[in-house]
Amino acid sequence: MSWLLDLTPDEWNAVRLSIKVATVAMLASLPPGILIALLLARGRFWGKTLLNGLVHLPLILPPVVTGYLLLLTFGKRGPAGAFLAEHFGIVFSFRWTGAALACGVMGFPLMVRAIRLSIEAVDRKMEAAAGTLGANPPWVFATITLPLILPGLIAGAILSFAKAMGEFGATITFVSNIPNETQTLPSAIYTFTQVPGGDAGALRLTLISIVISMVALVASEVLARRVGRRMDIE
């Protein structure tokens, strides 16, 4: 059994990198995710259908296409990539940040959907009540809307994290498969399957993937239940 737990440094790096990439992807997509979900749930503006389609695009497109589009846009010579590198020193291409971007984009539609549904379920009369008590719209959002959508927020975040843990196609297309930099768990498993004698490594990483996914799911379940109990919807 010891071979199961005996990970090589490279394998450990893949595990650590995957968790880092997925966490950053999830946290970075939360603010824009909430904003877009709010716009889609409550906004009335021209181009709403277009925005909705755009958000859902990564869900429908082959991941390789999304990865390639990211490469074109955020690559060294891409318009956004060049701008960000020049003005903010943020470089995506062939860096772990690029992997996080790819994972974030791929998980974004799932996150937005979950948050949007919970926003649509919020009783707007509660917000009106808070308004009559003197809270201006940003305060109403922070003290009423946000706590009420917390279960949806958690669900969205977990979905985004899970998607990021499993994301392969867009990542490998956009930032390739560089050990210690962009080689996440799926990429590492893929690499193992491509070399003779890699079976043991592939199996080890597969088991670790399963464990991480289960822990994340159980944690989200516990969290959501605790929030739900605290709120006790009438």
Place this chain on the structure above:
Amino acid sequence: MTLSVDISHRLGDFAVEANFESAGRLTALFGPSGSGKSTLINLVAGLIRPQKGRIAVDGRVLVDTAAGMFVPMHKRRIGMVFQDARLFPHMSVAGNLRYGRWFTPPAERYANIDAVVDLLGIGHLLGRRPAKLSGGEKQRVAIGRALLASPKLLLMDEPLASLDEARKSEILPYIERLRDETKIPIVYVSHSVAEVARLASDVVVLSQGKVAAFGPAEAIMQRLDLLPTEERGEGGAVLDTRVLRHDEAFGMTVLGSPAGEIRIPRIARPVGSPVRLRIRARDVMIATEQPAGLSALNILAGTIAAVRPGVGPTVEIAIDCNGATVLARITEQSKQSLRLALGREVFAVIKTVSFDSATTGAGLPAEADG
């Protein structure tokens, strides 16, 4: 406090057009459902923006479409109690109560949390979640929450409509205390004659989006024609009386009024306390001579001050009993056979048992006794 409203607002094919000015302690917006009461109160609260018109409280303009002015609801300092309480489910009762306080400038915080908790009797609920409260408790907490934002005006939108009779009589005394013990003017929306007669100082009667009548509660409650059909039987005179004494032997309370002593079933109010008594017009009989050998205990002498045609075969007769008006609803036949006419001296006869908790404001909490 003066609330002045001059509004015209259209929703589909329903239009609310209201113009009135009220300076009452508790102004009731009264009318059947669909008469525009809730729209009107939402306009005052700032939940709806009127298409045309002006609303001001004590000269402070809240909205004036001609001047392009609209104060958003969170800057109005107007408390609102909704029919469905709307307590925040993710906060405890204490959290709900404290919510509005945050947003009140310290210099304008007049409401004291201990005093409000005491006034509404909600001290034992502070640690609970809203989901664990009964309907009546929720509504009391909602009133407390609105009060603790130190509002300049308190709006109540049918606060009792979704409660059963027992819960209603649990909350009514608290609203009376609110009216009498705090200085906050109240605008109260209701379709119930019992609530309006008991609580209101002034009444705005709404019908199909328009103001059908406006005046002091005593006068409006006698205008049976203004009351919604299903509530017409509840209409009648409203007398401000005082408890003179309790007749423990017979389980009665004797009230003093300008019209004379009135005996009602025993109520739990201390001697000397004011009681607003509603005498349903349908409960009043008229005698042309001092009746003898009659079981009814209340016989008030007076002169006929007005005779108005009523609904169907009835007439409404207003009897001036030493300055207090008692309204009787009788049939046209009785009127003719008794030859009742203006100025005639008559006796108004009212059975003691015709008074109930809805007309005497009984069913009070035990603490009011003593």
